Amino acid sequence: MKFNRRQFLGAAPAARAATRALRADPMGMPIGTQTWPVREALAKDFEGTLRMIAGIGFKTIEMCSPPSYADFRPLASLTATQMKHTIEGAGLHCESCHYNFRELKENLDERIAFAKELGLKQMVLASFGLPATASMADYKKAALDLNHIGERIQKAGIQAGYHNHDNEFKELDGVLIYDELMRQFDAKLVKMQFQVAVISLGYEAATYLKKYPGRFLSMHLADYSTADKTAVAVGSGVVDWKKLFAAAKTGGVRNYFVEMNLREMKPSYDYLHKL
DSSP states (O other): OOOOHHHHHHHHHHHHHHHHHHTOSGGGOOOEEESGGGHHHHHHOHHHHHHHHHHHTOOEEEEEOTTTOGGGGGGTTSOHHHHHHHHHHTTOEEEEEEEOHHHHHHSHHHHHHHHHHHTOSEEEEOOOOOOTTOOHHHHHHHHHHHHHHHHHHHHTTOEEEEEOOGGGSSEETTEEHHHHHHHHSOTTTEEEEEEGGGGGGTOOHHHHHHHSTTOEEEEEEOEEETTTTEEEOTTSSSOOHHHHHHHHHHHTOOEEEEOOOHHHHHHHHHHHHHO
C-alpha cells in the first residue's frame, strides 16, 4: 500500500496520539496484576478468569508456581507452552512468576526449564519462609543461598528477584532486616520486588527505591487508608503515587503489578491508567 504526502501527514497526528496512548500508563509500562488475589477463580476457570483480567484493562500478569502453590495446583497439569498459549490467547503477557524457597532449592533446573518455555524474564522468590523467631543470622544464611540460586538463574538468561513482606520491616539487633538483606544480596544476581503495602507499617516505597538505586526489579501495588486501617484501591489511600513512580525510575523498576482484591482491581487500574 502506497501513501502520498498528504495522506502521510494526515495520518501522523493519529499515529502520535496512538503512541501517546500506549505510553500513557505510569513509566510507559503496561499495567499488570498479580494473580494471587484471583487464585480460586483461576483454578476453576483459567481461561475465563484471564479474559476477565484482560477485560478490566490489564496487559500483564504475574503468576505463582503451580506445583508449589496449593491454590494453583489445578494448573500444574498444563505444560508451559499450553499455559503461555492460554495467557496470550486472553490478550495478556506473562514474564514474571513467584516461587517458594523449597522448590528453588530442590527443583531449580526443572523450574528454570519451565520458566524459559513460558517466556519468563523474572523468577521471584516470594518468601524465605522463616519463622517469626528467626535470627539475623538466619536471614543472612537465606540471602546467601538465594545469591547462589540467582547465579544459576542468571546463567539461564533470567533475573532472580526477592519479594518482601511485613516481616522484613522489623529490627533485629537494632538493624532493619530489609537493610541487612540489601547488604547481603548480590546486587546483580538478586533484584528486589517491593511490596508497597508496607505503607501500613509506616514505610514508604519511594524511600527505599531512592536509597538503593538500580536494585529493584518490580513492585506490587497496593494502597492503605490510615483512617480505616485497611487496604483500599490504588489512588484512594495515603500512597503518593507520583512520588513513588518518580522514585521507581531511580530504583530500576521494570514492571509493576496491582495486588488487590477483585473488587479493587478495576478502580486501581482506572486510577493508574489516568495517572
